[in-house]
Amino acid sequence: MDNVTVEASELTRVYGNNAVVRDVSFSLNKGEVLGFLGPNGAGKSTTMKMLTGNLAPSSGSIKICGIDIIDRPKAAKALIGYLPETPPLYKELTVDEMLSLAARLHGVSRGSVKKAVQTAKERCGLTEMSRRLIDNLSKGYQQRVGIAQAIIHNPMVVILDEPTVGLDPIQIRDIRDLIKELGGEHSVILSTHILPEVEIVCDHVQIIHKGELVFNGSIDVLKQQRHGNRLLVGLRNAPAADELLKIAGVTGVEPAGESLLRVSFDEGAAAAEAIVQAAVGNSWGLYQISPDQTSLEDVFMQLTYQDAVAN
Amino acid sequence: MIFTIAGKELRSMFSSPMGWVILALLQFIFGTFFLVGIDQYFQTMSGALRPEQRVGVTEFVGHNVFSMASFIMLFAVPLLSMRLISEERKNQTLPFLFSAPLSLTEIVLGKFVGLVSFLTLVIAIIGAMMSSLNLWSELDFGYLASNLVGLWLLVASFSALGIFMSSLTQQPIVAAIITFVALFALLILDYFFASDPNSILSYFSLLRHFEPFSRGLVDTRDLAYFLLFILTFLTFTVRRLDADRLRG
Numbered sequence: 001m002d003n004v005t006v007e008a009s010e011l012t013r014v015y016g017n018n019a020v021v022r023d024v025s026f027s028l029n030k031g032e033v034l035g036f037l038g039p040n041g042a043g044k045s046t047t048m049k050m051l052t053g054n055l056a057p058s059s060g061s062i063k064i065c066g067i068d069i070i071d072r073p074k075a076a077k078a079l080i081g082y083l084p085e086t087p088p089l090y091k092e093l094t095v096d097e098m099l100s101l102a103a104r105l106h107g108v109s110r111g112s113v114k115k116a117v118q119t120a121k122e123r124c125g126l127t128e129m130s131r132r133l134i135d136n137l138s139k140g141y142q143q144r145v146g147i148a149q150a151i152i153h154n155p156m157v158v159i160l161d162e163p164t165v166g167l168d169p170i171q172i173r174d175i176r177d178l179i180k181e182l183g184g185e186h187s188v189i190l191s192t193h194i195l196p197e198v199e200i201v202c203d204h205v206q207i208i209h210k211g212e213l214v215f216n217g218s219i220d221v222l223k224q225q226r227h228g229n230r231l232l233v234g235l236r237n238a239p240a241a242d243e244l245l246k247i248a249g250v251t252g253v254e255p256a257g258e259s260l261l262r263v264s265f266d267e268g269a270a271a272a273e274a275i276v277q278a279a280v281g282n283s284w285g286l287y288q289i290s291p292d293q294t295s296l297e298d299v300f301m302q303l304t305y306q307d308a309v310a311n
Numbered sequence: 312m313i314f315t316i317a318g319k320e321l322r323s324m325f326s327s328p329m330g331w332v333i334l335a336l337l338q339f340i341f342g343t344f345f346l347v348g349i350d351q352y353f354q355t356m357s358g359a360l361r362p363e364q365r366v367g368v369t370e371f372v373g374h375n376v377f378s379m380a381s382f383i384m385l386f387a388v389p390l391l392s393m394r395l396i397s398e399e400r401k402n403q404t405l406p407f408l409f410s411a412p413l414s415l416t417e418i419v420l421g422k423f424v425g426l427v428s429f430l431t432l433v434i435a436i437i438g439a440m441m442s443s444l445n446l447w448s449e450l451d452f453g454y455l456a457s458n459l460v461g462l463w464l465l466v467a468s469f470s471a472l473g474i475f476m477s478s479l480t481q482q483p484i485v486a487a488i489i490t491f492v493a494l495f496a497l498l499i500l501d502y503f504f505a506s507d508p509n510s511i512l513s514y515f516s517l518l519r520h521f522e523p524f525s526r527g528l529v530d531t532r533d534l535a536y537f538l539l540f541i542l543t544f545l546t547f548t549v550r551r552l553d554a555d556r557l558r559g
Contacts, residue, residue, distance in 0.1 A: 052410045056557050078412040088407035090319070092326045104315045105411040149407070 003029045004066075005079075005157050005187040006051065011060035013046050013211075020046045022211045023060075028204070030156070033183040035202035035219075036191035043211040044191040045085055048161050051189070052082040065156055078107055081155035081186075085162055087146025091135035095126055095145055098134055099152055106153035120148040123181070125174060140171040147175065151182065158182055160190040164197060176201050230264045230292035231272055232256060236285025243282075247274045262292055312413055316421025317428060320395065324429055333387055337433050340383055341376060345440055348375035368444060369451040370527075377458045377525055380437060381518075384430075384466050385494055391429065392473025393487035395422045396548070401481045409556065415549045423474055423545060430466045434459060454527040461524020464537035468517060469494055471544035478551045 006028040013021040021043040028034050036044045049055035051062055053069050053076065062069045062076075069076040090098060099117045108116045121127050124144040129137060134145060143166065151158055163179065164172045179201045182188050192198060198205055199219065207215035238261065241253040249265045256262040265271035272289060279286035324330035352371045399405045408418050438459050444450055472493060477486040497517045504513035513519065517540075520533040 049406075052406070054406050054409045054556065074412045074414065077410060080410060082406065082410040084403065084406040084410075086403040088402075088404040090323065090404060091402070092323050093319075097322070101315070101319055102407070102411075105312065105408070105413060107412055 005030050005064065006189070007063040007066075008047075008051065009061055011047065011050055011062065012058045013043075013050060013055065014058045020211050021050070021057075021208075024208070024211075024213050025060075026206060026213065026216055028157075028187050028189065030187055031183060031185065032204055033179065033188045033190070033202045034204045034206065035198035036189060036206055036208060037193065037195070037198055038191075038208040039193060042208045044208055045161055046211075047208065048082075048159055048189070048191060049084075052080055052159055053077050054082075054084075078153070079156040081106075081150035081153065081158045083146045083150040083158075083160045083163060085165075087142050089134045089142060089145055089149075092133070094131050094133055095121070095137070096130045098145060099148055102149035103152045106155075108153050116152050116154075120152040123151065123178060124148040140167045143167060143171075144175070147178065151186070154186075156186060158186050158188045160188065162191055162193075164192070164194070172197075229267050229271075230262055231275065232288070232290050232292045233261045233263050233275060234259060234286070234288030235261065235279060236287060237283065239282065239284060244275075244278075247271070247278050249274060256292075260288070312417050313421045313424055316408075316413075316418060317425035320422055320425025321429060324391070324425075329390070330429065333390060334433065337383060337387055338436060341380060341437055341440065344376050344379045345372065348372035349444075351375070367451055368448050369441075369454050372444065373441060373455060373458055374525065376437065376441065377462060380434075380462055381465055381521060381525075384462075384469060385498065386491065387433075388430070388466060388469035388473055389476075389487040389490035389494065392426055392470055392490060393477055393483040395426065395474050396478040396552075397480050397483045397486045401483075405555070415552050419474065419545055419548045419552065423470060423541075426470045426474070427467050430470065431463065434463050434466065437462070451527075457524050457527045457529050460529060461521050461533075464524070464534070465517060465521050468537050468540045468544075471541040471548075472497075475544040475548045475551070478548045 004027050006026075008027070009025045011021055011024040012019060024043075024047055026034075036047070038044050046055065050057045051064075051069075053073050056070070064076040064079050067076040067079070090101075093101065096117060099120055100113050103113045103116045103120075104110075121130065124147050126141070126144055126148060129141060129145075134142060137145065143163065147160065147163060150160065160179070164175055167175065176197065179188055179190060183201070183203070190201070202219050205215065205217065205219055205221075206213055236259070238259065244250055244253045244261070244263060249271045250263055251266055252264040254262050263271065263275065276286060276289065278284070349368075349372055352368055355371075356365055396405075399408070438455070441455055442450065469490075473486070473490045476490040476493065477483070479489070480486050494517070497515065499516070499518070501513050501516035501519045504510045504516075507513070520536045523530050523533055
């Protein structure tokens with residue numbers, strides 16, 4: 001039990017008659033990175049606000065390391081670092097001032113404030129920005145300051161709401177590395193609508209849709225869904241589907257758009273090779289063959305569909 | 312924790328021109344009235360009055376400066392208090408405070424203490440200015456102290472109301488205007504009900520409770536009024552912020 005850092009049970013949030021989040025339950029262990037995935041307006045941010053005590057749930061409970069956030073908000077909040085969607089930064093302060101303010105408010109003892117600020121700056125690559133006004137920093141650097149203020153007190157749980165939004169590719173890579181590093185000793189929850197991001201940094205994934213948890217599981221399941229065992233094949237003189245099914249390993253054929261075929265095959269079968277050989281041998285006029293990568297929407301649809309079937 | 316937040320507020324005030332400009336402007340106005348007061352004192356007291364009609368220099372100049380100060384603060388405090396919470400709302404920095412291990416009371420008190428310390432500085436400068444008269448004459452320090460305490464309480468009450476108004480809106484300027492109107496109404500309630508001095512409403516007038524202080528009378532009833540006024544509006548502010556958390 002000691003390993004559980006976040007435990008949410010049956011979280012519900014109602015605005016008027018509209019339930020934005022419905023019966024969301026999950027738990028997170030120490031050292032895990034949990035990705036919150038979902039389209040815009042799915043309730044990701046609302047859930048995160050509830051986890052950090054910024055919003056009171058209509059019903060349900062949240063425990064951070066066993067401490068109920070509603071009964072003992074101070075003790076629970078001391079264990080959380082939170083970066084909201086818009087980094088909450090006082091633009092008139094310098095990076096150092098902002099971070100030491102964050103450290104002191106989060107109860108870092110007077111003597112260790114300096115050290116905490118230094119460590120946070122190093123981890124987020126801000127050492128050269130110490131004396132700059134936050135107002136004058138670029139969006140990417142502001143985002144980093146936002147992350148730095150969330151991890152400054154070395155919290156058990158770090159909650160990041162869309163941490164890589166608005167960053168350039170290099171910064172995104174840096175921040176992903178940082179998140180992975182954080183996952184070593186803290187628990188991290190991050191929300192995003194970028195699928196590759198989840199694949200890179202997360203151990204666990206939750207897909208939230210219209211306020212409900214539609215998928216909750218390990219990242220491997222999602223990876224399989226995404227890359228799948230499918231090829232997109234373009235043939236000028238396409239044979240009947242039966243011909244293709246005769247090729248070793250191929251399990252299904254269906255049309256995909258104009259003169260393209262989506263071919264699914266058994267895991268481990270070298271279907272691509274076999275298809276190319278067959279195409280050459282029978283002069284089917286092969287002009288395209290590529291792995292069929294599904295988009296977020298597709299995976300999303302598949303997962304929601306699967307879930308419905310499972311129920 | 313309260314003082315950490317108060318320190319941040321003070322820092323923000325001094326890191327923008329606003330704090331300095333208001334400080335300088337207030338000092339200029341008070342200095343002018345101080346000077347005019349002394350000038351008039353010499354003119355008025357140079358013989359035309361019979362000895363029993365004469366008042367001391369503390370009271371003469373003090374009345375001049377302090378009645379002006381209470382009026383000027385009516386404009387200055389809303390300008391300083393307007394951004395305390397509304398700007399945080401606008402810049403979406405409130406989650407920073409809400410997700411830190413702080414109670415709402417600490418947040419509100421921190422902001423209140425920050426603003427009041429700034430204003431205490433202004434009042435301290437007035438006190439120092441008045442005390443400088445002691446170099447040439449004998450001052451009535453009791454009278455001076457009562458006036459300073461009265462002004463301080465008045466200004467603290469303005470601040471409490473200002474913070475509450477600031478928590479209601481996202482627009483600092485709207486907060487400033489509402490604060491100003493509310494304060495002005497409270498100040499002149501007395502005037503509206505002048506015909507009926509026993510009316511309950513006129514009892515709520517801020518000026519009516521400030522007036523004894525300006526005569527040099529520290530009355531516990533007035534002290535209690537100001538303290539309750541401050542407490543009420545700070546509680547309202549806490550409730551308002553709590554509603555944010557509950558209603559979203």
